[in-house]
Amino acid sequence: MKNPSTLVAEATVSYIKNAFNHDLDAQSLTLQSTRKDFDGDITLVVFPLTRITRKSPTETANMIGEALKASLPEVDGFNVIQGFLNILFTDYFWWEQIQYLQTLKDFGIxxxxxxxxxxxxxxxxxxxxxxxxxxxxxxxxxxxxxxxxxxxxxxxxxxxxxxxxxxxxxxxxxxxxxxxxxxxxxxxxxxxxxxxxxxxxxxxxxxxxxxxxxxxxxxxxxxxxxxxxxxxxxxxxxxxxxxxxxxxxxxxxxxxxxxxxxxxxxxxxxxxxxxxxx
Structure with a gap:
């Protein structure tokens, strides 16, 4: 089963390494469920990353969002609210997750x-x-x-x-x-x-x-x-x-x-x- 937070974290670490030659610890990233009043599944808080990119929070979020969309077929799109990158996953991604969970006899028990x-x-x-x-x-x-x-x-x-x-x-x-x-x-x-x-x-x-x-x-x-x-x-x-x-x-x-x-x-x-x- 693919963990969406793990996918985003690993792809972000890879992008920061390739684009800025900076070794980033995935554990240092702040990922959370997107607030219900915004469109998205997972939100990446990009404020701490601006010291690496030397760009504004909005610019940093847009750069990472484009990189994630290009490298992860599971990502359907993204939107930026100031320093928050809201990432949407494809319907097929979630369908795959559900199909996998159905194979687990005691899931949630x-x-x-x-x-x-x-x-x-x-x-x-x-x-x-x-x-x-x-x-x-x-x-x-x-x-x-x-x-x-x-x-x-x-x-x-x-x-x-x-x-x-x-x-x-x-x-x-x-x-x-x-x-x-x-x-x-x-x-x-x-x-x-x-x-x-x-x-x-x-x-x-x-x-x-x-x-x-x-x-x-x-x-x-x-x-x-x-x-x-x-x-x-x-x-x-x-x-x-x-x-x-x-x-x-x-x-x-x-x-x-x-x-x-x-x-x-x-x-x-x-x-x-x-x-x-x-």
Whole structure:
């Protein structure tokens, strides 16, 4: 890999030797990244060199810039701001650098250090009553990126996915499937498991809204109607049975959650997302 600062330093030393017969120590040169408000990649501070060239800082910078452009095919151009020589490298030069770095398996990776505590990164955390959506994709990519950055910096990282797979929202999909599913499964429907369960969550909501609308037609306030809706009373009863450990309800819960988890895993695999604990 070619170091741009080294290229500039060596070419400058050679030019000073040939043009002024002066032995210059490359370590004495001041090279820095070009400030963002100027055009360039590397900046050479030429003020100390004027005692050798016996020229003004601007003249010295222009002479060195021309010499660098003539001797280094990697240099695309230069500009001078008083005593600062801003050097631009070609796009091809940077492309070569990137190609080389891609061959280094552990480039930028710090070996894991012995630290007292690991870092836990919790992300994704969906509910098992519907499929992953765009918000989860954002969450997944952020969580995975943070985890990889921390790992690359020598930390032990534990990636955790706290899935919310219980509660009344989960029971809504379960009840709707019991009522209108007719035994439908991911295999018989050709749907991913999380999409299938999400379909019945929507089905529950459709019937719930219809029942609420029918109740409010009799002068009942909306909030009270939502409490009285028969399907809402049923789903609350189902939740109580789940909390009491009812065997049939627990089996249905396990089966439908299994469909969702399998669907989630398919999505995670496509995204390259993995967890240490779910």
């Amino acid at each position: 710090i070996p894991q250090r012995n630290r007292q505590h690991p870092i836990l990164v919790e992300f994704s955390s969906p509910n098992t009553n519907k499929p992953l959506h765009l918000g989860h994709i954002r969450n997944n990519l952020l969580g995975a990126s943070v985890s990889r950055i921390l790992s690359a910096n020598g930390h032990k990282v534990i990636k955790v996915n706290l899935v919310n797979d219980r509660g009344i929202h989960i029971c809504k999909s379960m009840l709707a499937w019991q009522k209108w599913g007719n035994g439908e499964t991911p295999e018989t429907s050709g749907m991913k498991g999380d999409h299938l369960v999400g379909k019945y969550y929507v089905e529950f909501d459709k019937h719930f809204k219809a029942e609420v609308a029918a109740i409010t037609e009799h002068g009942i306030k909306l909030e009270e109607a939502e409490k009285r809706a028969p399907i809402m009373l049923e789903v609350r009863e189902m939740l109580l049975k789940w909390e009491a450990g009812d065997r049939e309800i627990r089996q249905l819960w396990s089966k439908m959650n299994g469909w969702v988890y399998k669907g989630f895993e398919s999505t995670y695999q496509k995204m390259g997302i993995e967890f240490d604990k779910i």
